[in-house]
Amino acid sequence: MAVVFERTKGLTPISTHYCPGCTHGIIHRLTAEAMEELGVLDQAIGVAPVGCSVLAYKYFNCDMHEAAHGRAPAVATGIKRVLPDKFVFTYQGDGDLASIGTAEIVHAAHRSENISVVFVNNAIYGMTGGQMAPTTLAGQRTTTSPLGRDPAHAGYPIRISEMLATIPGATFIERVAVDSPANVRKAKRAIKRAFEIQLEGKGFSLVEVLSTCPTNWGIEPPNALKWLKENMIPYYPLGNFRDATKEEVSDGQ
Amino acid sequence: MAKVLMKGNEAIGEAAIRAGCRYFFGYPITPQSELPEYMSLHLPKAGGVFLQAESEIAAINMVYGASGSGARVMTGSSTPGIALKQEGISYIAGAQLPCVIVNMMRGGPGLGSIQPAQSDYNQSTRGGGGGDYRLLAYAPASVQEMVDYVQLAFDKADEYRNPVLVVGDGVIGQMMEPVEFRATAASDLPPKDWATTGTGGKRPPNIINSLYLDAEELERHNIHLAEKYNRIKENEQRWESVGLEGAELVIVAYGTTARIAKSAMENLNRQGKKIGLLRLITLWPFPEKGFAELDEATKDLLVVEMSMGQMVDDVRIVNEGKRGVHFVGRSGGVIPSTALVEEKILEILERSE
Ligand SMILES: Cc1ncc(C[n+]2csc(CCOP(=O)(O)OP(=O)(O)O)c2C)c(N)n1
Ligand code: SF4
Numbered sequence: 001m002a003v004v005f006e007r008t009k010g011l012t013p014i015s016t017h018y019c020p021g022c023t024h025g026i027i028h029r030l031t032a033e034a035m036e037e038l039g040v041l042d043q044a045i046g047v048a049p050v051g052c053s054v055l056a057y058k059y060f061n062c063d064m065h066e067a068a069h070g071r072a073p074a075v076a077t078g079i080k081r082v083l084p085d086k087f088v089f090t091y092q093g094d095g096d097l098a099s100i101g102t103a104e105i106v107h108a109a110h111r112s113e114n115i116s117v118v119f120v121n122n123a124i125y126g127m128t129g130g131q132m133a134p135t136t137l138a139g140q141r142t143t144t145s146p147l148g149r150d151p152a153h154a155g156y157p158i159r160i161s162e163m164l165a166t167i168p169g170a171t172f173i174e175r176v177a178v179d180s181p182a183n184v185r186k187a188k189r190a191i192k193r194a195f196e197i198q199l200e201g202k203g204f205s206l207v208e209v210l211s212t213c214p215t216n217w218g219i220e221p222p223n224a225l226k227w228l229k230e231n232m233i234p235y236y237p238l239g240n241f242r243d244a245t246k247e248e249v250s251d252g253q
Numbered sequence: 254m255a256k257v258l259m260k261g262n263e264a265i266g267e268a269a270i271r272a273g274c275r276y277f278f279g280y281p282i283t284p285q286s287e288l289p290e291y292m293s294l295h296l297p298k299a300g301g302v303f304l305q306a307e308s309e310i311a312a313i314n315m316v317y318g319a320s321g322s323g324a325r326v327m328t329g330s331s332t333p334g335i336a337l338k339q340e341g342i343s344y345i346a347g348a349q350l351p352c353v354i355v356n357m358m359r360g361g362p363g364l365g366s367i368q369p370a371q372s373d374y375n376q377s378t379r380g381g382g383g384g385d386y387r388l389l390a391y392a393p394a395s396v397q398e399m400v401d402y403v404q405l406a407f408d409k410a411d412e413y414r415n416p417v418l419v420v421g422d423g424v425i426g427q428m429m430e431p432v433e434f435r436a437t438a439a440s441d442l443p444p445k446d447w448a449t450t451g452t453g454g455k456r457p458p459n460i461i462n463s464l465y466l467d468a469e470e471l472e473r474h475n476i477h478l479a480e481k482y483n484r485i486k487e488n489e490q491r492w493e494s495v496g497l498e499g500a501e502l503v504i505v506a507y508g509t510t511a512r513i514a515k516s517a518m519e520n521l522n523r524q525g526k527k528i529g530l531l532r533l534i535t536l537w538p539f540p541e542k543g544f545a546e547l548d549e550a551t552k553d554l555l556v557v558e559m560s561m562g563q564m565v566d567d568v569r570i571v572n573e574g575k576r577g578v579h580f581v582g583r584s585g586g587v588i589p590s591t592a593l594v595e596e597k598i599l600e601i602l603e604r605s606e
Contacts, residue, residue: 042454045322057460063449065321066462068344071314074306078318078326079449081302082276086451104314107307 010036012061021221023178023211024053024120030184031091031118032060034192038199040087045079047072051093052126052213060091070101073108076115087198089116094135095125098160105164105206112169112203116194119160122211123232130216134158137231142216157235161208165241172197172205173241177233179210179225190240202245210236256431261396261421262329264432265355266291268403269327271434274353275301276326278315280308280334283367284423285357288329309334313341313354320350321461323448325407329355331423332365332373336381342416343382346478347463351410353403354388355419357426360586368586369423371508372560377420378537378567385475387482389489390418390536392507396430402534408440409489413481420536422559424509424588491534492543496522499550500529501605502598505568506557507533510582510589514557517594528598533564544571553577553601557594560584577605 007013010032018024035041044062048054050069057064067075072090080088097105097119108115124142125131131144135157139148149157161175172194176187187209194205210232212224219227259267266288269277277292289305296303306312312328319326330338335356345352358373360366377390389409391402399421406417449459465471495515497503506514511532518528529551531543554576556565562580569578581597583589 041452043451045449045451047318054464057462061458063451063458064460064462065318065449066348066460066464067317068314068340071310071317071341074311074314075318075321077304077311078276078278078315078320079322080318081304081315082319082322082324082326083450103307104311107311 008033008036010041010061011059014058016059017055018052019215021212021214021224022052026178026184027118027120027187027209027211028056028059030188030191031089034188034195035062035087037192038195040195040199044087044089045083047076047079047088047090049090049092049096050127051096053091053093053120054127056091070096070099071104072096073101073104073113073115073117077108077111077113080113080115084114087195089118089195091118092120093126094119094121094123094133098158099134105160106167109164109167109170109204109206112171114198114201114203116198117206118191119206119208120211121160121208121236122213123157124213124216126213126216130213137235159236161206161241164206169204170206170242171203171244175208175210175236175238175241177210177228177238179228183238197245256433258429259396259432260287260427260429261399262287262357262426263291264396264400265329265403265419266295268400268434269353269407270295270299270301272325272404272407272437274325274327274407275299276319276324277301277303277328278306278312278319278326279328279330280306280312282331282334284359284369284426285329285331285355287426288355309337310341313338313345316352317341317345317348317350320345320352321348321449323445323450327353327355329357331357331359332361332370335373335376339381342380342388343384343386344463345416346382346386346388347384348461349414350416350461351414352416353406353410353419354416355403355421358420358422360584366586367423369509369588370559370584370586371422371510372563372584373420374536374558374560374563377418378539385478387485387537388416388418389413389485389538390420392420392533392536393425394508394511394532396425396428397432399425400432400434404437408437408442411442412440413485415481415485420508422509486538489535490538490540490542492540493532493534494529494543494546496529497531497546497548497551499527500548501527501550502553502555502601503529503531503547503551504555504557504594504598505531505533505564507536507564510557510559513589513591514594517591517598520591521595521598526598526602539567539571541571551576552605553579555579555581555598555601557589558582559588577601
């Protein structure tokens with residue numbers, strides 16, 4: 001019988017602790033498959049964040065570091081500067097990357113560190129129980145914005161991809177979502193492309209993945225996918241925000 | 254090798270490179286900026302990497318990554334910057350990684366001043382990060398000692414898989430003195446088989462981590478760390494003692510202050526007084542063994558610090574009420590004079606007569 005689907009070698013054979021219907025699991029799989037397909041698993045060093053994916057170091061089947069909250073890009077910088085020929089990636093949530101760790105991500109992009117970042121934006125702090133994230137949408141209720149996020153008080157949600165795309169060193173920036181099979185396939189392509197850019201030595205690459213948190217949104221999984229599509233994508237448009245490798249080509253033409 | 258005249262901060266850089274350090278991550282701050290400046294020029298020549306980080310927080314986390322990947326790595330800063338590094342230091346200690354951290358102390362609290370101080374004694378010996386961890390902390394008193402202990406610090410960090418702190422004050426960083434770089438004894442260090450270098454398909458993944466969600470497991474980890482710290486306490490106490498025999502009073506000091514104290518001691522001994530000196534070389538572990546050598550004749554201890562009195566607490570603990578414990582110091586960046594120390598000693602001697 002033909003094998004049509006197998007667990008990727010990029011993930012360890014243990015079940016994750018993620019809530020049912022949480023899309024962290026899909027994003028793990030895409031990240032792991034991309035590494036497997038590119039043949040870099042035995043050359044890879046990953047950096048896990050603080051957030052729901054704090055245990056990512058148990059799930060990715062490669063060498064891993066657990067970083068302090070927000071500091072993964074600095075940790076990855078240290079690793080990559082010591083081992084420039086190895087494949088180095090971070091996996092970070094939106095509280096981790098877009099709030100406490102903004103300095104680290106901005107400057108890693110600015111230096112065009114030759115690392116890849118998988119940035120999971122679920123518009124909330126999952127691990128700590130559903131508090132407001134910098135990415136929480138205007139009007140969205142969380143445990144620290146119980147009446148809905150009021151931009152006059154808490155500011156507008158931060159668009160990381162748009163912001164990073166203005167940095168010359170940010171070689172590749174793309175936003176994707178995992179709300180439908182078609183979008184999952186696109187997400188995989190973007191992650192793989194981001195990883196290839198590192199392997200080609202072309203500098204900093206980041207893929208922002210719009211993700212769900214059914215538990216803390218208080219929405220059952222199928223409707224959470226719908227909520228993502230109807231609420232997050234209009235504010236966080238999908239697409240490529242920067243691909244300096246293509247700009248180089250068009251400059252030459 | 255012939256002696257060369259070098260500024261303290263630059264000598265630290267050269268000593269680190271000779272000890273095999275190839276990575277330096279830092280952020281500028283007075284009075285230690287000559288160290289990153291030196292590294293930015295000389296590390297690349299040695300095939301290494303100097304990187305100016307966006308903050309001390311980023312710098313220490315780069316150190317965490319580099320160390321986890323098996324490199325000899327260093328960072329340096331001064332008081333407020335070391336404060337920012339504390340979270341990272343706690344992670345590095347928790348994950349049991351080696352690295353060397355230099356603190357050229359300046360006056361505090363807050364932004365304080367850029368003048369020399371010793372008011373990070375508590376921070377150096379108690380730590381500012383969370384959890385049950387300790388740092389081996391050297392406090393050299395000359396540029397030569399700085400060089401020797403920076404070199405040793407890298408070996409000790411590897412031996413114990415623990416961050417090592419080298420503490421100076423602005424004076425030692427800025428001072429020029431002749432130094433000799435001695436070849437370090439070939440050390441018998443264990444291989445870094447825990448480092449994340451990519452599995453190469455040859456071993457299971459290595460994980461650098463300080464998270465233990467299970468309470469019992471974290472406790473076992475903490476017990477393991479405590480055993481290591483006890484070994485450090487047993488084996489790594491260092492101090493220098495001068496004229497303890499028959500001394501009526503012994504001065505306790507470290508770093509620049511110990512040099513001032515020594516001059517005061519010599520002046521008074523020439524006048525027929527019997528004064529000794531116990532100079533701490535390790536702040537942690539606190540050299541309790543040095544205090545065990547104190548003479549029965551010694552009635553008083555005088556702690557001299559460039560702070561409002563921080564080490565004096567540890568001296569009281571080790572003293573167990575046996576002798577009088579006194580303190581004299583200046584703070585805020587003011588360096589105590591020999592006259593001040595002599596005056597205080599005479600006052601104590603008079604009182605106890
Ligand atoms: C220095 C520090 N501050 C705060 C925390 C608590 N904390 C843990 S995870 C987290 C937020 C995580 O949210 P996010 O990055 O969005 O990831 P998610 O859990 O949603 O995947 C916070 C605030 C911490 N561990 N360390
Ligand atoms: S709390 Fe939210 S983000 Fe975390 S695992 Fe559960 S669903 Fe996923």
